[in-house]
Amino acid sequence: MHTHSNFCDGKGPLSDYVARAQALNMTSLGFSSHAPVPFDCKWCMKAERLDEYIAAVKSLAQNSAGLEIYRGLEVDFIPGMIGPKDFASKLDYTVGSVHFVDALPDGTPWEIDGLHTLFLEGYEKIFQSNIRDVISRYYELTRAMVETSCPTVVGHIDKIKIQNVDGKFFDEHDAWYQDQINQTLRTIQKSGAIVEVNTRGLYQKKSTTPYPSPWVLQRLHEENIPITLNSDAHHPDDLTNQFPETAALLSSIGFKTIMVLHEGTWKPFSFNTHGLHP
Template identity: 65%
Template sequence: MWSNFHTHNAYCDGKGVIQDYIRKAEELEMLSLGISSHAPLPFANKWCMKPADLNAYLNELRDLKKKSPVDLYTSLEIDFIPGVISPNDFRDKLDYTVGSIHFVEQLPDGTRWEIDGTHAFFLEGYEKIFNNNIRDTLTRYYELTREMVATACPTVVGHLDKIKIQNVDGKLFSESDAWYQQEVKKTIDAIAASGAIIEVNTRGLYQKKSATTYPGPWILEYILQKAIPVTLSSDAHHPDDLVNQFSDTAMLLQKIGFKTLTILHEGHWQPFPYNEHGIIVR
């Protein structure tokens, strides 16, 4: 019995309608399910919801919640771009928010630079915005996460270190570099102070874009030291990915020492014990 609070669907770039995810969650006997399409952005973008669809999305979820066989919650994965969009813009409409950094600064022509698009696009911004300085690039990325939790704290911080997918074969930096570890730890400290939950996101594993979860194991060890609650998510863009890599990741979390996963159930975020088969409800 699992739960998942980071899922997409056809309102944004996910495959299948919301009901397909509910049906799959029922089949998997999931305890809770959160629907979190990409929140509409105020500029052209291929993967987020269209601004005009937001009301239909919220209404559809309101109706589905009345008849859903699984404990269902309404959310959005919301970008944080200072002065442009933040979790504060949507939280009143939602059961919880997922806050994620996808954009860091703009190219000289004004194009918003995505950190999880193609590697070629990453390299373009890396050169044009940051003069190929990896430390400045990663510092700005983590600074934005800190600014988000300080000024527009989401319920859940999404895929904390996803920018590492661009570090193909470790060519750009090493995660054991002292400056990188300090930057990440400073960010975890800020999250600890904010009270946000950190998701352990398995998407990089099953997409084969990362050998480790977002965030990776050494960061999870520090998160445990700081006693920050964690939840397990797959960032599913297809119903078949609702619990993808959950069993292995639960075993990893147990090995690191996490005793509970924090789950939204019956209207409250609560810690639940778990094992490799799922959450344990007593």
């Protein structure tokens, strides 16, 4: 349910993803291009293409026998500017993500999951090189998104960890960091939103663990917060990249089901390393 095509920064047309999903005998495929934002962003969809995108996904959904296709967007949350609720009425579902944390001194929104040099710029100029303040603000924004513009699915909840190369900024076992995660999970639990388990960091080799980390997955399981498994594919070949390995991890933690959008409703499906089963 988390895929990107050439309507944003993905590779290839929607039809290529459909063909690959059919070859993989997938149950459902959701398109979730990066939603337009009201400033220049090279990896987001252009606002003038939104209607074309929605129409294209609808057309594929009507003409792809054996595969359910759903229209979604990955929507950024920036307070007072954009959030998942802004697009929800046009879609089957939304993925809500935080890619930007406040703004640089010149007013440019600060992207936290791009180049490390850009991360360091905001770390120094906005937060005076205080990583605890950076991380706390990131999770504060995630909670604000869930509370004020709740998405269907909360995207790559701890993706900011990709900037923590070799643990140079923080340890995920630090009490203050775990407190931020726990606060965020409590907020999500109250909302009823689904948390995605995202494999992109694994196959891109930007992380040795999925988003979120295994200890966070353990907390999700303990709190009975529903999850879905996504690859954040930017190429058709990545639709199920690292799914078997991640399914094994989820099973070892104790998860029995993952949520899938099926017949128009999010439903729990049993799974194993080979895929879904009724």
